[in-house]
Amino acid sequence: MNFDFSDDQKMMRDSARKFLGDRSSLKVVRQALESDATYDKALWAGIAEMGWLGTAVPEEFGGVGLGHLELCMIAEEMGRALAPVPFASSVYLATEALLMAGSDAQKKAWLPKLVTGAIGTMAVSEGTGSPKISNTHVRVTNGTLNGVKWPVADGADCDLLIVLARGGDDRLSLYLVDARGKGVESEILKTMDPTRSAAKLKFTDAPAELLGVAGQGLELVQAINDHAAVLLAFEQVGGAQASLEMAKEFAMQRVTFGRLIASYQAIKHKLADMYVATELARSNAYYGAWALSTGSSELPVAAAAARISAIDAFHLSSKENLQTHGGMGFTWAGDCHLFYRRAKWLAHVIGTNRFWKERLISQLERKNAA
Amino acid sequence: MDFNDTPEEAAFRAEVRSWLEANAPRKQNANESMRGRHSEAELLVMAKKWQAKKAEARYAQITWPKEYGGRGGTPMQQVIYNQEEANFLVAGGFFAIGLGMCIPTLMRYGSEADRQRYVGPALKGDEIWCQLFSEPSAGSDVAGLKTRAERDGDGWVINGQKVWTSGAHYSNFGIIITRTDPNVPKHKGLTMFYLDMKTPGVEVRPIRQVSGESGFNEVFFTDVRIPDSQRLGAVGEGWQVSLTTLMHERLAVGDSPGPDFDELFELTKMLELEDGPAIKNSAVREKLADFYVRGQGLKFTKFRTMTALSRGQVPGPEASIAKVVSASKLQDIASFGMELMEAGGIIQDKDLSPAAGLFQHAYLYAPGLRIAGGTDEILRNIIAERVLGLPGDIRVDKDLPFNQLKAGA
Numbered sequence A: 001m002n003f004d005f006s007d008d009q010k011m012m013r014d015s016a017r018k019f020l021g022d023r024s025s026l027k028v029v030r031q032a033l034e035s036d037a038t039y040d041k042a043l044w045a046g047i048a049e050m051g052w053l054g055t056a057v058p059e060e061f062g063g064v065g066l067g068h069l070e071l072c073m074i075a076e077e078m079g080r081a082l083a084p085v086p087f088a089s090s091v092y093l094a095t096e097a098l099l100m101a102g103s104d105a106q107k108k109a110w111l112p113k114l115v116t117g118a119i120g121t122m123a124v125s126e127g128t129g130s131p132k133i134s135n136t137h138v139r140v141t142n143g144t145l146n147g148v149k150w151p152v153a154d155g156a157d158c159d160l161l162i163v164l165a166r167g168g169d170d171r172l173s174l175y176l177v178d179a180r181g182k183g184v185e186s187e188i189l190k191t192m193d194p195t196r197s198a199a200k201l202k203f204t205d206a207p208a209e210l211l212g213v214a215g216q217g218l219e220l221v222q223a224i225n226d227h228a229a230v231l232l233a234f235e236q237v238g239g240a241q242a243s244l245e246m247a248k249e250f251a252m253q254r255v256t257f258g259r260l261i262a263s264y265q266a267i268k269h270k271l272a273d274m275y276v277a278t279e280l281a282r283s284n285a286y287y288g289a290w291a292l293s294t295g296s297s298e299l300p301v302a303a304a305a306a307r308i309s310a311i312d313a314f315h316l317s318s319k320e321n322l323q324t325h326g327g328m329g330f331t332w333a334g335d336c337h338l339f340y341r342r343a344k345w346l347a348h349v350i351g352t353n354r355f356w357k358e359r360l361i362s363q364l365e366r367k368n369a370a
Numbered sequence B: 001m002d003f004n005d006t007p008e009e010a011a012f013r014a015e016v017r018s019w020l021e022a023n024a025p026r027k028q029n030a031n032e033s034m035r036g037r038h039s040e041a042e043l044l045v046m047a048k049k050w051q052a053k054k055a056e057a058r059y060a061q062i063t064w065p066k067e068y069g070g071r072g073g074t075p076m077q078q079v080i081y082n083q084e085e086a087n088f089l090v091a092g093g094f095f096a097i098g099l100g101m102c103i104p105t106l107m108r109y110g111s112e113a114d115r116q117r118y119v120g121p122a123l124k125g126d127e128i129w130c131q132l133f134s135e136p137s138a139g140s141d142v143a144g145l146k147t148r149a150e151r152d153g154d155g156w157v158i159n160g161q162k163v164w165t166s167g168a169h170y171s172n173f174g175i176i177i178t179r180t181d182p183n184v185p186k187h188k189g190l191t192m193f194y195l196d197m198k199t200p201g202v203e204v205r206p207i208r209q210v211s212g213e214s215g216f217n218e219v220f221f222t223d224v225r226i227p228d229s230q231r232l233g234a235v236g237e238g239w240q241v242s243l244t245t246l247m248h249e250r251l252a253v254g255d256s257p258g259p260d261f262d263e264l265f266e267l268t269k270m271l272e273l274e275d276g277p278a279i280k281n282s283a284v285r286e287k288l289a290d291f292y293v294r295g296q297g298l299k300f301t302k303f304r305t306m307t308a309l310s311r312g313q314v315p316g317p318e319a320s321i322a323k324v325v326s327a328s329k330l331q332d333i334a335s336f337g338m339e340l341m342e343a344g345g346i347i348q349d350k351d352l353s354p355a356a357g358l359f360q361h362a363y364l365y366a367p368g369l370r371i372a373g374g375t376d377e378i379l380r381n382i383i384a385e386r387v388l389g390l391p392g393d394i395r396v397d398k399d400l401p402f403n404q405l406k407a408g409a
């Protein structure tokens, strides 16, 4: 058995950690928190220069031609560093969507741009609740799109939009929309994690082009989300790990009643629980990475397990890290809430835990019946 | 057992209700609140007005003796009043620390002149009090505090720093616990005072909290001179005095304001999930049931505490249950409510977010409630040690003179 990443892949992780340690320190994340900027442009340009945006994109489309395993290594570090950039929207969603469902012409048109720093994202939800046909009012008629989508992660900054909409036949399909073209207006919304942005988008006769098979919109969204779930799980594991390390560091220097708080079992058990949750999440994420990189039919189950586990681990670690810090943890100037907020953001981006639990069991049922 | 009001209670309730009807607007819905719609400064003005009205009608502190502006009423009457007031749109919250903790301490340890001078204005909302206990290196272990008070003629000079002081920025007075003798073990060298927040040398700096507001502060003391008449309790008895304050704190906190079962239930009726309305989803129903049971368990535990109170018994450390349950429950309800909103849950927008963003806001302030007034961990220790009688942790700091303890201890 060899259930581990290769030395080369780990080297990639180490160099990503070093790069992000320099360029996406918590000071940089805090600048994103305090400023009106929707993302850190210098960091994004640096990441594009490193070639990370095209990690899993074939060379013919301008990518580096490595695979998803390498991308997982980078994702873990993006999560650890809370990088304030549209990496998930552009790389795990838009790029994966094009690779999965794009025609050769669509890939040629968009992938080389995305790989060099253009931003892509998906616009699925229309307000609160789960996306489904009765909740989807945005419509494409005669090649133009009309309606309103929110929240769209990174919607105010993107170049390319992949929109779930009703077609002329009233079925749901995905469409490519040039976000810089005509008929697209954006309004920035306040999010729970101000280091990540979202927008409300209004489409007025925006030119739209079908992506993938007509009428397969929801199925495609789910297939893309299966990929993104694994990649996001690595980000969440990175964030959970960083939260745990922060809690440990604080507990090892804070004294109450003449003792380090780290010496109290209440704190030891708390940190041990965070560790266990993070390691289980890491292992589930590894299995997801295997399924993703080998194109296994296990992916739907593996992705759901990875996502649920990772949401739980980051949720627990980020809130208990804050709790470990006592009053300090509840300050804006302290860094605990950066993790607490990001954990919530990541838990909501492609369907929440509740949604994925239902999906996990349905997938297991299906597998069992087969 | 009987949940109905006794005839006297029913009469009191009717009286309270008609007074409220005559003096305040009814809420349109249970969730309606002044917060969020007004700045803190505006709320403060409205709260002071309302407090003055209440004091005039003797509803401000129902259990306090009449001579201090109370009604000499029962704890049950106070509960009835609170239940009825909750249906009306009024501003409050600024006086809880003063009336719930500081003034009771002053009533017990202050002089008659102090009581005459301070109780009335606090009750009417003219003067607000804060609690200056915690310090950077003394929160859970508040007896580890370093702020010094040194004798100077017939007065004292205070130097040091307090932190996390709720409301210091709008408070007129505070009670402050200080170290007067570092040569004796930590609990023995403490003395309590009260002071005017405008005394020269007191500097208040607001601290922004995770939820964005600045509800608490750092307070610095540089050569602050106060007369000995502002001492509460004997020199070196500050710890015992603080226990009075903290016992009242346990009664005063405990509730965690914010979205509860009812708000979550409403939300599940509003939201559409992939398979239909959220309220029809069995996983959602199971969660709802869990929250309901936790909430009711708490409510009826409080009824038992109230019953004990109305029999004149002093509530013991078992009152710690309330905060341990309610703060985490709030965090969990807020988190789950957001989850049901799916992607839309990450937006914090009064107009777009369901319930005007109540769940999002609660998710950000709930962590503070798990820390303020005794952390979850400390409260569990209290339950284990003082309710269940389990042995305490081995203490290395208790008997050594304070100035021989390791730094930070």
Ligand SMILES: Cc1cc2nc3c(=O)[nH]c(=O)nc-3n(C[C@H](O)[C@H](O)[C@H](O)COP(=O)(O)OP(=O)(O)OC[C@H]3O[C@@H](n4cnc5c(N)ncnc54)[C@H](O)[C@@H]3O)c2cc1C
Residues within 6 Å of the ligand: A254, A255, A256, A257, A261, A264, A266, A267, A323, A324, A325, A326, A327, A328, A330, B097, B130, B131, B132, B133, B134, B135, B136, B137, B138, B139, B140, B141, B163, B164, B165, B166, B167, B216, B368, B369, B371, B372, B373, B374, B375, B376, B377, B378, B381
């Ligand atoms: C919103 C808010 C309002 C506040 N308002 C006031 C106020 O008005 N006046 C005032 O004086 N103070 C106030 N406080 C301060 C509050 O009382 C302290 O923050 C709290 O007691 C914890 O102390 P600390 O922050 O120093 O954390 P610490 O005591 O350093 O605790 C750090 C961590 O260690 C844990 N820990 C500590 N000791 C033990 C132990 N023996 N066993 C197990 N675990 C332990 C704690 O649970 C916590 O997780 C407020 C705090 C908050 C968050």
